[in-house]
Amino acid sequence: MNRPTNIRRRIRDELVALSGLVVVWMLLWGTFSWMVFLSGLVVSVVVLVVFPLPPVTFLGKLRPLGLVRFAVRFTVDLVIASLHLAWTAFRLGYQPRCAVIAVQLAVRSDLNLTLCGEAVSLIPGSLIVDIDRDAGVLYIHVFDVSDEAAAEQFRGKVYALEARIIGAIGSDDELRQVAERGESR
């Protein structure tokens, strides 16, 4: 990787962040006018200059089919998990048991780690307790598991979730890494 591509990538990352902030600003106003757009641009530039973030580079590509597949499964999982937890909350006298499991992700990029962590936390009975960033391991607290077999089953669900995320936004190389893990298991 030589320097010019690095700088170009950096500029691209900043532009993505900038347009994201401008969109949020315009959504907050709720109406479009050039005044709103320009003031949003100024505010976003100031925010990016005053609060610089560590670069999170996106090296994959967006795959529409994968995105749709991820979104649909995410919604279904969110509803099922919510109903499950609500049901558990209403079941008086039932003591749910939990487990902390380590899940080794196939792709170790910061972006993948973050997205998997967010999705896992939002969906199926799970909470991230700790992350080993260098090794790409998520430590997940799983709610309402009866025994170790159920915990193992949950690990499979997280693998499938990661595969869907990579299938939606991953590069060809990352897709290969996920496929290799699938074979080795």
Added chain:
Amino acid sequence: MTGTSVVDLIAAVCLLSGAVLSLAAGLGLLRFPDLLARMHSATKPQVLGLLLILVGTALRLGTVVDITTLALVGAFQLAVAPVAAHMVGRAAYRTGLFRRDLLVTDDLAAARKTGDESGD
């Protein structure tokens, strides 16, 4: 049935089910045995409950200005709730404020014992 009353009906269903899910989240907070289990209650039925209430509100209001704001509320909720749950859960685990006897397995305890974890 006219078009508006169908929309009103859907909005009512969204608002009511959202309220029930939020109630379940509150009940779970009171009832679940330890902090880690309670964090599940804060991150899940409540998120879907809020989203349903936002959808119901959007259907009733139906103006662009309000809907964009509601969409932002939903987006930030999805982005931020897991982070908050993680921070509280991590602090609870590290300070031992949870019930180990309720865990079926604990891979993190094993990893910490062998010193795999670099303690950031």
